Amino acid sequence: MIRFLVQRLGLSVIVLLGVSAIVFFALFLNGDPAALMLPPTASRAEIDAYRHAMGFDDPVLLQYFRYLAHAVTGDLGTSLRFGLPVTGLIAERLPATALLAVTALTWSTALGLALGVAAAVTRGTAWDLLVRLVALSGQAIPVFWLGLLLLLLFALRWRMLPTGGYGEARHLVLPAVALGAYYMSAVTRLVRVSLIEALGQDYVRTARAKGLSSSRVVLRHALRNALVPVVTVQAMQFASLLGGALVTEIIFAWPGIGRLAVQAIQNRDFPLVQAVVLLSACVFVAINLLTDIAYAVLNPRVRL
Amino acid sequence: MIAPGRVVAAADLLIGGFLLATAALFAIAGPLAWPADPMAGSLLATLKAPGSAAVGAVHPLGTDQIGRDLLARIVRGTQISLAIVLVAGVLGAVLGTLLGLVAGYAGGVADAVIMRLVDIQLAIPFILLILLVMAVVGPGIVNLVVVLGVTGWAVYARTARARVLELREQEFVEAARAIGVSLPRMLGRHLLPNIMAPQIVLLTLDFPRLIVLEASVGFLGLGVQPPTPTLGNLIGDGRAFLLVAPWLVLYPGLVIAALVVGFNLLGDGLVRRMDARAR
Numbered sequence: 001m002i003r004f005l006v007q008r009l010g011l012s013v014i015v016l017l018g019v020s021a022i023v024f025f026a027l028f029l030n031g032d033p034a035a036l037m038l039p040p041t042a043s044r045a046e047i048d049a050y051r052h053a054m055g056f057d058d059p060v061l062l063q064y065f066r067y068l069a070h071a072v073t074g075d076l077g078t079s080l081r082f083g084l085p086v087t088g089l090i091a092e093r094l095p096a097t098a099l100l101a102v103t104a105l106t107w108s109t110a111l112g113l114a115l116g117v118a119a120a121v122t123r124g125t126a127w128d129l130l131v132r133l134v135a136l137s138g139q140a141i142p143v144f145w146l147g148l149l150l151l152l153l154f155a156l157r158w159r160m161l162p163t164g165g166y167g168e169a170r171h172l173v174l175p176a177v178a179l180g181a182y183y184m185s186a187v188t189r190l191v192r193v194s195l196i197e198a199l200g201q202d203y204v205r206t207a208r209a210k211g212l213s214s215s216r217v218v219l220r221h222a223l224r225n226a227l228v229p230v231v232t233v234q235a236m237q238f239a240s241l242l243g244g245a246l247v248t249e250i251i252f253a254w255p256g257i258g259r260l261a262v263q264a265i266q267n268r269d270f271p272l273v274q275a276v277v278l279l280s281a282c283v284f285v286a287i288n289l290l291t292d293i294a295y296a297v298l299n300p301r302v303r304l
Numbered sequence: 305m306i307a308p309g310r311v312v313a314a315a316d317l318l319i320g321g322f323l324l325a326t327a328a329l330f331a332i333a334g335p336l337a338w339p340a341d342p343m344a345g346s347l348l349a350t351l352k353a354p355g356s357a358a359v360g361a362v363h364p365l366g367t368d369q370i371g372r373d374l375l376a377r378i379v380r381g382t383q384i385s386l387a388i389v390l391v392a393g394v395l396g397a398v399l400g401t402l403l404g405l406v407a408g409y410a411g412g413v414a415d416a417v418i419m420r421l422v423d424i425q426l427a428i429p430f431i432l433l434i435l436l437v438m439a440v441v442g443p444g445i446v447n448l449v450v451v452l453g454v455t456g457w458a459v460y461a462r463t464a465r466a467r468v469l470e471l472r473e474q475e476f477v478e479a480a481r482a483i484g485v486s487l488p489r490m491l492g493r494h495l496l497p498n499i500m501a502p503q504i505v506l507l508t509l510d511f512p513r514l515i516v517l518e519a520s521v522g523f524l525g526l527g528v529q530p531p532t533p534t535l536g537n538l539i540g541d542g543r544a545f546l547l548v549a550p551w552l553v554l555y556p557g558l559v560i561a562a563l564v565v566g567f568n569l570l571g572d573g574l575v576r577r578m579d580a581r582a583r
Contacts, residue, residue, distance in 0.1 A: 011423065018424030022433070029440045036440060140564040142516045144523050145539060145557035148546060156547045243431035247520055251543075261432060262524055265439045273436050281427045288427075 001296075008292055012285045017068075019281040023274045024067050028060065037080055037270055076278065077271030081264070086275040090257060096166055097256030100248070101241055103172055104180035109234065112184045116191025121218055123196055131188060138185030144247040147178035151251060164253030175252040179244050183237060190233055194226040201225075228295070235291040242280050316576065320569030323562050330559075331386055334379035338364075342380040343531055345370035351549045366551045368542070378556055381533035385522075386563070388449050388534070389514045395453030397460050397507045401499070404464025405491045409472060418461060425458040431520055438526045448527050452514060463506055467499040505578065509571035512564040519560050535560050 027033040034051035035042070042050075051057050055066065070076070076086050119131035154174060155163040165171045198204065199222050207217045246258035253259070257276060264272035340361065349358035349371035356363060358371070365374040407418035437451050471477055480494050515535075521527040522536020523543075530537055535556045542552025 011420075014420055015423045015427050018420065019427055022424065022428065023436070026433075026436055026440055029437065030442070136565060136568065137561070139568065140512070140561045142519055142523075142557065142560055142564075144520060145553070145560065148539070148543060148553050149557075152546050152550050152553070242429045243517075243520070246431055246435075247523060250524065262435070265435050265526065268439065270436075270439075273432075273439070277428060277432045277436060280429050280432060284427050284429070 004296060005293070008289055012289050015285055016278075016282060020068060020071060020278055021064065023277050024064050025060075027270055027274070032056075033270075037268065071278070076275040079264075079269055079272045081267045081269045081272070086272045089260065089272065090275060090279060093255060093257045093260045096254060097242075097245055097249070097258060099172065100175055100179060100254060100256060101245060103176040105183060105234070105241065107176065108180035108182075108184035109187055112187025113191055113230075115184075115188040117195060117218065117223065119188065119192045120195035120199065128192075131192070135185040135188040135192075138181045139189070141181065143178055143182060143244040144251060146181055147175070147248055147251040150174045150178055164251075166253075166255050171252075171254075175248045175254050178251070179241070179248045182244065183234070183241070186237065187230060187234070190230050191226060194229050195222055198222040198226040228298075232291060232295065235287050314573070316569045316573030318573075320566050320571075320573055323566030324570060327382065327386070327559070327563055327566060331379065331382040334382070335376075338375055338379060340373040340376040342372060342376040342533060345372040347371055351545060353549075354551050365555050366549065368549070368552055369545055374551065374555060377533040377538060378535075378559060381535045381538050381556060382559055384445070384528060384532065385515065385518055385535040388445060388452065388528070389511060389518055392449045392452035392456065392518075393507055393511055393514050395449070396456030396510070397503060399454065400457035400460025400462075401464045401496075401503050402491075403457065404461035405468055405495055405499075407461065408465035408468025409487075409491060409495060415465070419465070422458045422461050425455065430455055430517060434517065434521055435524065435526055438521065443526055443529050445528050445532075448518070448521065452518060456510065456514065459510065460503060460506060464499055464503060467502065468495055471495055471498055501578065505571060505574045508567055508574060511567040511571075515560060515563050515567070 027036060030036060032047075032051075034047050034054060034056045037054075038047055038050055055063060058066075067077075074087060078084065079086050079089055082089060115131050115135070119128045122128050151163060151174065154161045161170055161174055195218075199218070201222075204217060204222050207221045208214070212221075242258065245256060246262060248254065249256045249258035250262055257280075261273060261276040264270075264276065340363075345368070346358070347370065349361070349363070349367050350369055352358045352363050352367040352371075354364060354366040354374075356366065358367065361373070363373050363375070365378065367373055368377065403418050403421075407415040433455055434451050438447060441447050441451075477490075477494060480490055485494065518527060518534070519536030519539070522534045522538075523540040525537065525540055527536055528534045530541060538556040539553050542549065542556070545552055
């Protein structure tokens, strides 16, 4: 177990080093980060002065190691626009994004599970087909389009919910629905397929033969095994969840990290963008690590 | 008797194929059937509702804020978005498959390095990385294609490697190795043909992700720049007129949904087909 943990931790560190290198060197893609960060109207002399002040004229590797050294102490740079440490700006917006993401993941997992189980046990019927259709369309609709449609109907036409904002429960409804729809569909499809497969296994036949009630067979025996891939995939979805949060937050003026990132890109506030990318990769890596560990603990067949 | 799985596969393939064929026809033959200029606006015909006629021309899907015909813009946007996604998808698939081949066959250091790169790539949210790179290199069709393609390689590398690890132990590979086949020939002639089919299916299932990604980047205004339309930037531009002209958002979104469903069904059908054959 210790060996497994050390190995997985080591891999996570390598991945994060790689991400930091990509994030750092992305700024050099157009040749001159100093010119990139200044407004296009900046003069040659201003750019040169800025390049020197920021250390962009040092050897690139030295700059990268300096960036890393600062990063491990929690200093990811200063926002060009706000003049404040980027970590503080991100921390300020973190609760909003976390609230949105957790709400979206919770309702989508719950409903997806229910629909997936319902479809799997009624396989081949009209109900199954209906659930498959709902799941398919949920996966087909881009988050931002669904968000705009919800906005149009519930906020603009029927005036039932606010068009945007943050603070009360009613502000959360539309963004959480828009963001969660895709995952609800994904969970439904996955639970359905995975449960249908589990129901065909020998241990299910054994359980049935023992005379257990069919709800007990499905829920206690088959579903437990069917959930393993679902948990893994949901954890993997996290990266794309942040992508969805990006556009959702823009549409509903939700003051989270996604909106911060898009505004940072529009303002050419690169240190802030870099920090958002790096920190979201950290969260992704941490979640994967935890999933792997949970997986190993829960499933005795996974060797440590 | 035909197995039920085969019937579902056939239905998926049929419906998916039909949707995609319709979309392709729409993009290719659209300009011939509907010759309105997607770039030419008229201030006498701004924000006209679908089906209305203005200054002598009918606009089946209405017009935008500067009086351009929405149908013509969606046709052009579909062409551009589809072209971007197809080229980017193939680019990512080729790149990833090659690296996966090398990783799986060579093993050792090459394998470890390539697989760590896969982990690194998958740890970064696609859209953030793409937005960051687009902000640095500047918007534009070529940049967008390269960024979407290069960032999409990881899954192909992973599956190609897994397949090659299985193939490596098989007799025909051992035989080829025994007669001293060169590395490029081994990869290209012996291994590649055996992993092509699943990789192509994977590509089909990856297109929906790319379509939505391209549309999201367009929606956020960092993709192809107006006045050139794409499915994403049409929605992004229409957003400001959501209440007065919802059709500007509605119709491009329908095309995106049709494309995504089409590719998903086609991919699912192909997967079932392959599974059925494997049994």
